[in-house]
Amino acid sequence: MRGLFSALTLGMVLGLAGCGGSSTTLDDGGANQTSFAWWLRDGIPLPLEPAANPMTEAKFQLGRHLFYDVRLSGNGTQSCATCHHQDKAFTDGLVVAIGSTGDQHPRNSQTLTNVAYNATYTWANPALISIEAQMQTPLFSEHPVEQGIDESNQDEVLQRILDEPLYASLFAAAFPNQGSPVTFPNIIAAVASFVRGLTSFNSPFDAFQLGDRSALSASAQRGQALFFSEALECFHCHGGYNFSDSTLDRAIAFVERPFHNTGLYNIGGTGAFPVDNQGLFAATGDPSDMGKFRAPTLRNIELTAPYMHDGSIATLADVVDFYAAGGRNIETGPYAGDGRLNPFKDSFVNGFELTAEEKSDLIAFLQSLTDQEFVTASRFSNPWE
Ligand code: HEC
Ligand code: HEC
Known part of the structure; x- marks a missing residue:
C-alpha cells in the first residue's frame, strides 16, 4: 500500500476483525449485538x-454525506460517487475509471452491491x-491518482469538512x-459503514425465492434452470445468495477466497494477460495465478455494463457469447492470442451451445437480479441534493 496515510489510518482504524491475512477463522467482533437496521430479506444471513x-445508523448517515461529497478529494472535484453512481448499482458506465486529475485506472469501477459479503475486495487482491x-x-493512491489526497492537501481537505x-x-x-472527531480514521470508518450498508436483496428473483411464483417470467425461469445447469456451469463460480463463490457472512465458518481465469486473454x-491487469498473479507472483480474478456478484448485473x-x-449478450465460446479469441493487435486455450483457464469455462431462445432466457434470468429499490432508495442516495 502506498506511503503517507498507510501507517496513520491503517494503524488507527484497522484493528479490524480478520485483518491478519488469509485466516480461516472468523471474528464477528461481538457485532451481533449492534442494532443496525440491515435491509435483508428472510433467508439472507447477517x-x-x-x-x-461496528455498524451504527449515525456512522452510516455521516458516511453517506461523505461518500457523495467532492470536498473529500485533493482538488475538490471527485467523490466516491463520481465512480459509483446509485442508478448504475454504484458503477460509472465507463470502460475504465478516470481519477480526479485525469489519470486512467486500469480497471472498471465495481458495483458496491452487497460488498459487505465479499471475502476479498477489488477485482483480484487476496x-x-x-x-x-x-x-x-x-x-x-498515487498510481493512478483517484481522489488524490496527499501530504500537500490533507489539511485543506479536513478544513473543507x-x-x-x-x-x-x-x-x-x-x-x-x-473532542475533535474530524479525522481521516473517522472519515474512513463512516464511509465504510455506509458502503457496508448497501445491501440489495429485493429483486424479482428474491420475490420468487420467497414464494411469489409470478415474480419471474417463464423465460426467466427457463434461464434460471440454464444458469444452474451442469452444461453452463455458471453457478459454480456465481453461486449462493450473492451469486459469487467469494462470499462471507456470520454463518460461514470456513473462509474461501477463490479467483478464476476465464480465458479472456x-x-x-x-x-499472459495485459501488463496492468494480470489478476491474482500481480499479488502472488505465481505463474499459475495469471489472469485469475474474483467472480463478482451478478446481482444488478443488467445495470453495470461494460463488463469484466x-x-x-460491452453487453450481457456479448458476455453469454464469450462463455458459450469457452473464452475469447483475439485475432489481431497487441493482445492477440486465443483465450480459449489459455493454459490457466478454469475447467468450468468449457463452452456450450445455446439456441437464440435459450440465450434470451439466460439474459432474462440475469435481468431478474435487478433490484429497483436499491438503485432508487433515498436511503442510499445523494443527501446534498
Ligand atoms: C476514480 C474512480 C473511483 C473513485 C473516486 C472511487 N472508486 Fe471505488 N472502485 C473504483 C475501481 C476502478 C475499483 C476496482 C479497483 C481494482 O480492482 O483495482 C473500485 C473498487 C471499489 C470497492 C471494491 C468493491 C468490491 O466488490 O470488491 C469498494 C468497496 C469501493 N471501490 C469503494 C469506494 C469508496 C468508498 C470510494 C470513496 C472513498 C471509492 N470507491 C472511490 C473506482 C473508484
Ligand atoms: C470458473 C468460474 C466462472 C464460471 C464458470 C462463470 N463465471 Fe462469470 N465470472 C467469473 C469471473 C472470475 C469473472 C470476472 C472476470 C474478469 O473480470 O476478468 C466473471 C465475470 C462475469 C460477468 C461480468 C461481471 C461484471 O461485473 O463485470 C458476468 C455477467 C458473468 N461472469 C456471468 C456468467 C455466466 C452467465 C456464466 C455461465 C454461463 C458464468 N459467468 C460462468 C467466473 C466465472
Whole structure:
C-alpha cells in the first residue's frame, strides 16, 4: 500500500476483525449485538462487521454525506460517487475509471452491491479483506491518482469538512465523546459503514425465492434452470445468495477466497494477460495465478455494463457469447492470442451451445437480479441534493 496515510489510518482504524491475512477463522467482533437496521430479506444471513467499526445508523448517515461529497478529494472535484453512481448499482458506465486529475485506472469501477459479503475486495487482491482497507486506495493512491489526497492537501481537505456546518452535528452523533472527531480514521470508518450498508436483496428473483411464483417470467425461469445447469456451469463460480463463490457472512465458518481465469486473454499463446491487469498473479507472483480474478456478484448485473475487470465486454449478450465460446479469441493487435486455450483457464469455462431462445432466457434470468429499490432508495442516495 502506498506511503503517507498507510501507517496513520491503517494503524488507527484497522484493528479490524480478520485483518491478519488469509485466516480461516472468523471474528464477528461481538457485532451481533449492534442494532443496525440491515435491509435483508428472510433467508439472507447477517454480514460480518469489524470489531473496531461496528455498524451504527449515525456512522452510516455521516458516511453517506461523505461518500457523495467532492470536498473529500485533493482538488475538490471527485467523490466516491463520481465512480459509483446509485442508478448504475454504484458503477460509472465507463470502460475504465478516470481519477480526479485525469489519470486512467486500469480497471472498471465495481458495483458496491452487497460488498459487505465479499471475502476479498477489488477485482483480484487476496490481501484486501476489509472495506476500510480498500478505501485507502481511492482516497490516497498515487498510481493512478483517484481522489488524490496527499501530504500537500490533507489539511485543506479536513478544513473543507470542518467548514461545512452540517458535519459538526453528523460527526458528533457518529463519534460521541471525541473532542475533535474530524479525522481521516473517522472519515474512513463512516464511509465504510455506509458502503457496508448497501445491501440489495429485493429483486424479482428474491420475490420468487420467497414464494411469489409470478415474480419471474417463464423465460426467466427457463434461464434460471440454464444458469444452474451442469452444461453452463455458471453457478459454480456465481453461486449462493450473492451469486459469487467469494462470499462471507456470520454463518460461514470456513473462509474461501477463490479467483478464476476465464480465458479472456492468452497473449502470444503463453497464457499472459495485459501488463496492468494480470489478476491474482500481480499479488502472488505465481505463474499459475495469471489472469485469475474474483467472480463478482451478478446481482444488478443488467445495470453495470461494460463488463469484466477491464470493461472489455460491452453487453450481457456479448458476455453469454464469450462463455458459450469457452473464452475469447483475439485475432489481431497487441493482445492477440486465443483465450480459449489459455493454459490457466478454469475447467468450468468449457463452452456450450445455446439456441437464440435459450440465450434470451439466460439474459432474462440475469435481468431478474435487478433490484429497483436499491438503485432508487433515498436511503442510499445523494443527501446534498
Ligand atoms: C476514480 C474512480 C473511483 C473513485 C473516486 C472511487 N472508486 Fe471505488 N472502485 C473504483 C475501481 C476502478 C475499483 C476496482 C479497483 C481494482 O480492482 O483495482 C473500485 C473498487 C471499489 C470497492 C471494491 C468493491 C468490491 O466488490 O470488491 C469498494 C468497496 C469501493 N471501490 C469503494 C469506494 C469508496 C468508498 C470510494 C470513496 C472513498 C471509492 N470507491 C472511490 C473506482 C473508484
Ligand atoms: C470458473 C468460474 C466462472 C464460471 C464458470 C462463470 N463465471 Fe462469470 N465470472 C467469473 C469471473 C472470475 C469473472 C470476472 C472476470 C474478469 O473480470 O476478468 C466473471 C465475470 C462475469 C460477468 C461480468 C461481471 C461484471 O461485473 O463485470 C458476468 C455477467 C458473468 N461472469 C456471468 C456468467 C455466466 C452467465 C456464466 C455461465 C454461463 C458464468 N459467468 C460462468 C467466473 C466465472
